[in-house]
Amino acid sequence: MPYFDHNATTPLSPAARQAWLQAQDEAWANPASPYREAARVRVRLEGAREAFGLLLGAAADRVVHVSGATEAASVVAAHLARSLPAHARVAVNPTEHPCVLAAFASAFPGRWQGLPVDTDGKVEPDRVASLLDGSRASGAPVGALVVMAANNETGVLQPWADLGRVCRARGVEMVCDASQWLGKLPAAGLGEVDWVFGTAHKFGGPKGVGLLLRAAQADGFHGFVGGGQQRGHRAGTEDYPGVAAMLAALSEAERSQVLWEEERAAWRNGFERALLAVLPGSSLVGAGTERLWNTVSVSLPRHENHRWVARLDQRGFQISTGSACASGKQGPSHVLAAIGLEPEAMRRTVRISAGWATVMTEWTALAQAMAAVAAELDGAR
């Protein structure tokens, strides 16, 4: 059953499963308890922080373990609303994940603004620099910039490293949702950004565990309050088995990148060429810029996307109409709207996202299946 919806979630990787089970056997004590077995779990947790810090290029004490990207977006937005000056604004990329848009809209009522994006949905560092400089004179300065690393619907990469430099030079905090980047492209360098987060189930780890890098200067940052866990940055019993599984999955994915990325990108590109050949009039979204190696967002020439998804499902191929968390809803994609697609084209757009384990023959079979579904749907008209 070829699975092409890895941007929604991934199966648990064997390494993550193994790490989770081992931790449940060896390191299930509450790390806050006062005996040696608990101290050993504390040591392992600190080891995981060090390892994540090394992967992302950040001091270990910036690593906060959370339940996922939605929690991270929520607590970072709330922290910035508390800590930025009362008149400061946030500037948010309009193609962010719904949890990021909603968290900042909720924490900064009347104090947030959308960023301009180009027709691929990219935020341009030079335009951001002008916007930040201009805002300082306006009396409502931008105090934080919110731009994701890679888009979940289109795979388009944002120039987060350049944006980070633009922000740093101006004392503006940058928040970067790296949920789709982590595990697909190297984590190295993300630690240069103030606030970074991601979630394990997007890269082979379990659901319910995620990673947040807090800003180095934000010693007083806290998410949930209560017990003194995680140096006060996040109350709640630490889920070491989940953290161990997340680390195993990310480490494995980082190795996969080095070995396989080029080949995987070539397979995806081959699929796109095949699709354009068998379905003339198809239009790739974001094809003019750098994208994740695994993602295809394509407006098909005819028929609504949910009909494609259902017919392909019957043939054993799982693809998506868009972001999983939004696909239950009716209505057009805010991402595609932000980059100027017409509503009619949006309704013909599907998302296809592979994983490290996806093989070339699955891509080939998907292109053939899509040609067959096109014929079916054309006949059913």
Place this chain on the structure above:
Amino acid sequence: MPYFDHNATTPLSPAARQAWLQAQDEAWANPASPYREAARVRVRLEGAREAFGLLLGAAADRVVHVSGATEAASVVAAHLARSLPAHARVAVNPTEHPCVLAAFASAFPGRWQGLPVDTDGKVEPDRVASLLDGSRASGAPVGALVVMAANNETGVLQPWADLGRVCRARGVEMVCDASQWLGKLPAAGLGEVDWVFGTAHKFGGPKGVGLLLRAAQADGFHGFVGGGQQRGHRAGTEDYPGVAAMLAALSEAERSQVLWEEERAAWRNGFERALLAVLPGSSLVGAGTERLWNTVSVSLPRHENHRWVARLDQRGFQISTGSACASGKQGPSHVLAAIGLEPEAMRRTVRISAGWATVMTEWTALAQAMAAVAAELDGAR
């Protein structure tokens, strides 16, 4: 290695492990995705909601899956702060878990008050009724009452069912942290309370997953915002494997209660008698009232609690100085302070908490070990 710190966390139960692994194999798709495999996960998730609803006596649509009790306390406090009238206050039991105290102190600055407790730490329904009635005339009415089901440090049970009736009769919302109750005593009836929560790792489930019952009338309740998961009540990809494991653990614990509770309580009582015999001058906390069958809170006649914990650890017995999340901190227990223990007695108080798998010979061995440690510490003076 006899483990006597089940109120801090429990090992993963075989049933929970099995359920988690099976779900990771069969039901790992993102339940919000648009194909049949995802729909099957949605069906399983709804089935879990039904099952939790049946166990607690609540409509399934009140069940919200969260990451644990700390998240639940945080989002319920925030919801009540948004939804109660601006002048309404919350009345909070002073022996609540730190995450509940902190969440309500943070959400209701200047608008919360402590409840009176007796010398066992119990909140009396009649006193609460008078307090609620009196508060209505005061111009700062109590809009919500916060009282846990069972105390994590002492095991003392609160009369939550009676308190629920007192609140219901007066239109006051009641919040009940059932973290230590669930899995040890029957869940049935908890659904009568407006807001109830607990966390899987206290009853054999994995860390990082918890259960919240929202108030039936709170259709607009939301925790994290973002995707439309859980009917908008909690954004974030649903962790079905975690939920399945939590359900397996709770179902197993409910069966254990029926089979074993009386015998387990008798073993604990036998231990307490043995301890008082070998260590005269020991004083049980909360012994005058109903307590969990698994918990012993005892002020030992001499030597500081951390010395007892360390010596028992060397002998292979894991006990605690108090709440795990607080045991890393210095300073006295707020629970013991609230029931009037002197600071000097608090420093001599330890918590011992068994599990369903604890056997009588382990209790006997613990009493013997404590006698031996007393002799050791007396000699080392």
